[in-house]
Every structure is written in structure tokens, then in C-alpha cells.
Amino acid sequence: MVETLLQGVLLGSLYALFALGLSLMFGVMRLTNVAHGDLVVLGAFAAIAIATVLPWHPLAIGAALLVPGFGFGYALQRYLLNGTLGKDPLPSMVVTFGLSIVIQNALLQLFSADPRSLDAGALGIDSVQIGAGIALGTLPLLILIISLACTAALQLLFDRTALGRAFRAVSDDREIAELMGLDASKIYALATAIACALITLAGVLQGMRTTVSPSDGPLLLLFAFEAVIIGGMGSFWGTFVGALILGVVQQIGFHFDPGWGIWFGHLVFLAVLVVRPRGLFPRTH
Amino acid sequence: MSAVLVQTHGLVARYGDAQALFGIDFELHAGELVAIIGANGAGKSTFLKALTGLVGVPRQTVRYADENIGGLRPGEIVRRGLTMVPEGRRLFPSLSVEENLLMGGFAQRPGPWSLVRLYALFPILKDKRRLPATQLSGGQQQMVAIGRALMSNPQVLLCDEISLGLAPIVIKEIYDAMPAITAEGMSVVIVEQDVSVAQRVSQRLYCFQEGRVALAGDSKALTREQISAAYFGD
8 A cells, every 4th residue: 555655646746747837827827738648648749859969868858959959948938828828718728729739730740649758768667675675667756756846846936036026926916917017928838938947857757658659649648737726826846746645545545456446536526626626725815 | 386296298198998087187296295175986096007117098187207108018117117006005015014025126226215214104114014014003004005015216206095094193193104105205195085184285276077187286274165176077
């Protein structure tokens, strides 16, 4: 049982990396990015493509992809998604849904439907013995550390920096923020840029930990979405905890039957929606 | 009379689907405090929004410091030194008092106003600077809203209904801070529901009625009868 819980925490920490970007984009501009999961898969395939020509370790490729990921996100928001924002949430959902289809089919054309993975070398098979016959994979532990670090960094950025203040201000009242001289379209672009850098990192780690195929996106989006809703919109730590809960519950399900894990996750998600529709850690004001 | 700082000529503006302003001629001189009064829907708020770029108007209809600024984006206008305390305060609820004030300084115009100066003007805000802005009383929130606007070091400060919903003693406290604000050479426009307050604190007064200027003149020289005739129409 202890092992199941620990494995669940490790799985959940990867979901947290999927969910942080979604939480950021929704928090700053109320934009539900339906292509979120497909962008994770796109990040993984970008790393896979690079790995075929460069003999680098996947972690180095992941680090190198952060900058293009950031730039891609900035351009995506500035030149495509900003035009869809408004009181009506529908245009942005339709456009990102279209983007999701474009990414899936482009990847299918380029890489076929076969699942692929990134060879993490020794990191992929090493494990750490933590007594009582329980061994945890080194890679999942590394993912937990990265996920913790990203959550802490994003929360600090949001709470303590001038950029975080600008994120919160445009989220509260875009018109008044612009009256103060902020350019909301640039602030939005920076939010999506940071989200896409996180997405790229999450994609590379997903590719190292398991396999990815072009059609995985919608399921990854669902996990990220469930983590955000379970955690509530209050903070990135809420999203992190929501993701851990989802991971643990899925792992418990997998423990009973390999087909039950994802289903258990959905049940807990629905239960939270019924009992605490604003999530476990809602925004207080 | 000192130089004209802000001037509108035949300013026409729409708000939503309805036309709200039908040719406003308005002047603000350097160092002056001008009040705009009028019934609800007279176009007072729309007029301030047109000056600050929140409502689009033709370029040449608003002149400020020898430049046509009509229809520029709000950020471009605040960088030129014209800002507004919006109706209903509209503080950022996710931000603390101090963070709200810092947002006001985003345009980074040089000038006398800083956190230190503001806390000297409104000492209560220093004690509450770490609190979420929305936890303050109405009067204190209004001080934050005024302070936030001052942080941009404006040459022209537009105040939209800053006394709305406040107790008379608090209104007096806020208007008592005005001399310290205008002492810096700033020009101020207030939109005010309370005619006697408007008449007392301002040098000149405009009365709007249904999107037009019904009356304009020296605040102290205008009689009650003139004002109520302009206020309520014929």
C-alpha cells in the first residue's frame, strides 16, 4: 500500500507539470487551451526528432527546447490566441480545438501512429532503494523534484515579482491594468510563453518516462484539467496537490486492476465537482 | 489665466450602442481644479473615459499639451501624463494595497509621487499596505485608488465620483488632501454628484446634460438657480 501511494505521488508530480501551464493560462486570461495535451505531445516529439540527429541526453535536449518552447508560446498567444479573447469563451475553445486537430494530424503525418519514447539511458532503469523492499525509479524521483521546483518557482513569480503582479492585475481587470500603461496582449503572451516552456519540459519527461503517440494529447489534457479542477484555482500549490491526488487515486485503481486507474481518477474528479465545485483550495477572495 | 492644458472641441463619443456625447467643448488650464456635475447619464463618465482612451474618439477632438491625443491607447495617454481614478475605484482585488499602488507607477513617469510621499499623505495606507486592497473600508479604498493614479505622476488627474457611497466625514478627508495634490502643479478634473461639494472645491464648473454642456462658469459666481436649471433642464 505504501508503495502504491508513493508511486501515485510520483505519477501525480508528472501530471502537475502538465497542469501548471493550463492553470497559468486559465488564471491569467480565462483561456481554456484545448490543445494543451497536444502541445505536450508536440514537445515530446520535438525532442524525439532532435534525438535522432543529435547524440545528446534527453534531459539536455529538454533544457535546450525550453527557449524555443517559450518563443513558440509567445508567438502563439500574440498572433493567434489574443484575437480569440473576449467575454465569450467559445472562440478561444474553438480555435485551440482546431489547433489540437492540426497538431495531431501533423504529428501523425511526420511520425506515424506508433508510440515512441526517448531513451533516457541508465536514468531510465536505475532505482533508489528506500528500505522495506520498496524501490523507486530514479527518473520518477527526478521528475518529482523538477515538478516541485517548477511549482515553487511559478508561485514565487506570481506572488513576488513585478511580472506576477502584472499577471494578477490583467486577470483582475484588464481595462484598468491598461489604464495604468500595461499592454495586456504582451502580458498574455508572456503567460502563454511560460506555460509552453513548462509544457515542453513536461512533454520531454513524459517521453522519457513512458511512450508518446500523436493521439495522446486529449487524455493528457484531461489529466491536467482534472488536476486543476481538483486543486481549485487558488494557487499553483493547489494545482500541484490536485495532481498528486489524481496520481495517487489512479495508482490505487491500477493496483486493483490495470483497467481501473484512469476510471478511478475520473470518479474522484467528479466527486470533487459534486462536493466542492470550486476545488479543494479555491481562491479566497 | 494660465495656459490651456486640455481642450476638447466638439467631442462626440458613443458608449456601447448609444451616443453619449454630442459635441463637448471643454478647457482645463494648468493648475486648475475643474468640476463636472450633471444627472446620471449626462455623459460625465464617458467624457473622462474619452480623455483617457478607454472610449475611442477621433484623434483631433482631444488636445493635450499641444498634441492631439484622441483615441490613443490608455497606456500611451498615461505615459503623456493624463490619468484617471475610475468610477467605483476598481482596485485589483488580487493585489495588496502596496501592489495596487505599484501598478499605478507602471508607466514610470518621473515626478514627485512615490510610495513614501503617498504614505505621508495617507498614513493609514502604510499600516495596511500588506492587506488585500478589498479588505479596506470604502474611504481607505478610495485613498488607494487616488494614490494609484498619483503614482503615475500625472499632470492631469481625472477623478470619477470619488465621493460616491462614502460618509460625509470621509469625503471631507479625501477632499482635504486635494490642496496637497494640486500644490505640485497638477491639474484636476472631478466628476461629482454632490453639487455643493463640487462648487466648494473647484474653481470652475461644467454642468453636463444629456451629452451636452448645459452650463459652464466660475464655480463661486454661479447661483443655485443657474445650476439647478442646467442640471434638470428646462
